[in-house]
Amino acid sequence: MPELPEVEVTRLGLLMSLPGRCVTKISSSNKRLRLPVPRKLLGEYVLGSAIATIDRRAKYLLFRMQNGAIMVIHLGMTRKLGLIASTTPPAPHDHLRLLLDDTMELRFNDSRRFGCVLVWTPREAEAMEAEFDARLGVEPFSRKFNMQYLRQQGCSRKTAIKNFLMDGRVVAGIGNIYANEILFAASIHPLTPAGLLAPGQWQAVIASTRRILKQAIRSGGSTISDFLGSSGNPGYFQVQFKVYHRGDEKCHQCNNIISKIIVGGRATFFCPYCQPIKTE
DNA sequence: CAATATACCTGGATGC
DNA sequence: TGCATCCAGGTATATT
Numbered sequence: 001m002p003e004l005p006e007v008e009v010t011r012l013g014l015l016m017s018l019p020g021r022c023v024t025k026i027s028s029s030n031k032r033l034r035l036p037v038p039r040k041l042l043g044e045y046v047l048g049s050a051i052a053t054i055d056r057r058a059k060y061l062l063f064r065m066q067n068g069a070i071m072v073i074h075l076g077m078t079r080k081l082g083l084i085a086s087t088t089p090p091a092p093h094d095h096l097r098l099l100l101d102d103t104m105e106l107r108f109n110d111s112r113r114f115g116c117v118l119v120w121t122p123r124e125a126e127a128m129e130a131e132f133d134a135r136l137g138v139e140p141f142s143r144k145f146n147m148q149y150l151r152q153q154g155c156s157r158k159t160a161i162k163n164f165l166m167d168g169r170v171v172a173g174i175g176n177i178y179a180n181e182i183l184f185a186a187s188i189h190p191l192t193p194a195g196l197l198a199p200g201q202w203q204a205v206i207a208s209t210r211r212i213l214k215q216a217i218r219s220g221g222s223t224i225s226d227f228l229g230s231s232g233n234p235g236y237f238q239v240q241f242k243v244y245h246r247g248d249e250k251c252h253q254c255n256n257i258i259s260k261i262i263v264g265g266r267a268t269f270f271c272p273y274c275q276p277i278k279t280e
Numbered sequence: 281c282a283a284t285a286t287a288c289c290t291g292g293a294t295g296c
Numbered sequence: 297t298g299c300a301t302c303c304a305g306g307t308a309t310a311t312t
Binding site: 002003034059074075076077112114115116166168175176177265266267 | 306308
């Protein structure tokens with residue numbers, strides 16, 4: 001389930017060898033992803049062009065082409081985007097394959113088809129990116145992710161802090177797993193209404209978010225070499241989960257039992273002792 | 281306007 | 297063993 005850290009790890013992996021490579025052939029499945037794959041635009045603006053660099057915004061990867069076009073890829077749920085030897089037989093659910101001039105292939109495999117591929121032409125790229133950017137929340141590692149912003153966004157909202165953190169229009173890149181882990185690290189009960197957080201709790205949210213995401217990126221980064229394999233990269237952060245998927249197990253911090261509840265339709269894990277409802 | 285529900289999709293786990 | 301059912305989860309859209 002790619003959230004910000006997994007997308008960032010993917011980006012860092014691709015950055016090691018993709019910039020400067022020219023796309024020499026494109027094949028795509030006829031399956032519709034979240035949106036149809038823009039085969040025509042891929043042929044016009046990605047085929048025959050070199051990849052300049054790759055950026056990330058929220059959970060999206062932005063492949064900046066040397067001709068000014070931008071190819072946007074969202075990994076959906078399945079986190080399989082990697083460089084593979086072009087001789088490797090195609091796998092089921094390979095939806096996009098970009099052959100490169102060094103005989104490697106960039107393959108996007110998305111069995112559940114929750115991902116998407118977009119192409120912005122050189123002419124429209126700037127405007128599209130600005131519009132795209134405006135719809136998304138602040139990046140957790142940017143200066144905009146600060147107490148003033150969070151209190152201003154959160155003050156009038158009754159929704160649970162966990163839903164608030166997962167709202168991509170407020171903060172970019174936090175999904176269900178990291179929302180659980182961040183709130184444990186911040187000692188905040190996931191059901192606490194966002195509007196009732198005390199200043200110290202907002203500070204804890206900010207610090208914990210950055211710390212957890214950074215740790216996760218570092219742990220995932222240790223498997224970057226797996227990008228050259230065919231099996232995707234598992235990363236190592238899951239062994240560090242403090243609460244996610246640990247319902248009925250003991251809290252590592254206090255030995256009490258981790259609770260599992262449903263918040264906003266999502267499985268939510270927390271330690272009732274370490275994360276009391278408390279709004280100072 | 282905020283909050284909640286639903287649709288999209290497949291593979292793996294679980295239940296009978 | 298095999299079949300049905302549920303669950304996972306990001307995001308756009310619809311509904312309350």
